């Protein structure tokens with residue numbers, strides 16, 4: 001308790017010091033003290049164990065709330081399920097433009113201590129990296145967003161739009177107790193937002209650190225998790241039945257294994273490939289600039305498909321992951337089931353996709369039902385937000401092109417795209433591949449310290465650009 005008291009007291013002193021010194025006489029920002037403070041705050045944030053399950057994200061919500069309280073930033077803490085905390089905070093603009101939401105999740109995935117060389121919740125700086133669970137996914141970005149809010153609040157500069165900071169629970173388990181709950185229950189606090197920024201971007205630099213592309217992710221593939229249930233005559237296994245539920249299920253799954261869903265080049269993925277053209281070798285550049293035409297060439301298509309990630313973006317995919325049959329070796333069960341993780345391209349309709357799979361399986365004793373699925377949306381790329389990123393990027397990284405990465409996985413963005421909010425994945429962290437970090441969902445998770453410090457400034461500049469009077 002005493003220690004906590006001193007720690008709290010010293011960080012208040014630190015905050016006051018920085019809040020006074022971060023502004024030069026003319027009101028321009030001095031970045032060094034802001035970045036130093038951001039770094040100290042990130043280390044404190046990484047100390048909070050918010051492993052999901054069980055989550056305990058209320059720790060993160062209270063952490064941010066304490067700073068908001070001290071600074072006089074409007075905020076609310078929600079705990080709709082025990083321990084599952086979400087923090088909402090807002091810095092108001094004039095309202096002449098609609099708000100932007102800075103979305104981040106405060107939960108992290110479990111770790112296996114045996115494979116870590118550091119303590120996951122005792123952040124340390126080593127070899128230019130900040131080590132700690134969540135450093136990259138996504139407490140580092142969450143902190144860059146928060147420091148943006150803090151800096152906007154302290155600068156008192158007039159802005160056109162509200163900036164809303166939302167640190168939510170449960171993303172790593174689907175977000176229904178975090179972003180999903182919030183979007184459903186508190187749309188009034190989203191203020192009819194126009195834009196949202198979240199994880200899911202991606203930037204590229206070469207080995208020398210020269211930045212080649214800055215990503216603004218307009219879309220992601222969408223899960224269509226399905227359960228196949230086959231039925232058939234039950235009985236004693238001493239008398240085999242060719243049309244048993246298990247046999248039917250195996251036949252159905254074999255058909256799915258042999259099935260390659262047709263290629264669908266969606267507008268979002270087309271944009272992504274086109275934007276990557278300048279990064280390609282001289283011979284490949286023209287092919288990527290004209291990707292729709294190029295994919296008609298079967299050799300080129302084969303080449304693209306040989307990259308599992310590119311392949312996943314070009315079609316709906318099927319992974320068979322869970323099987324259930326009899327619970328006794330000598331019983332032929334009346335039903336057998338398989339859960340399959342299918343992912344559909346942006347714009348796909350669930351009914352159409354299920355109908356396609358049904359026709360592949362072609363067995364009316366095998367039913368298909370969704371376990372988890374939602375509409376796959378894409379946000380437009382011709383928006384003020386994408387322009388703001390491009391403008392700031394040009395200033396900081398003149399050689400970089402803007403790219404439009406599409407994620408094969410999914411984030412919490414879909415909860416907000418469903419409300420009509422243009423939502424993008426955007427990371428402000430840029431560095432040579434070896435200096436950016438690693439260990440997401442794995443061991444020794446780490447974020448390059450310089451990438452973080454530069455990113456704090458980059459992120460602020462994008463939001464300032466977007467809300468400039």
Ligand SMILES: [Zn+2]
Pocket residue numbers: 105137138171199
């Ligand atoms: Zn994440």
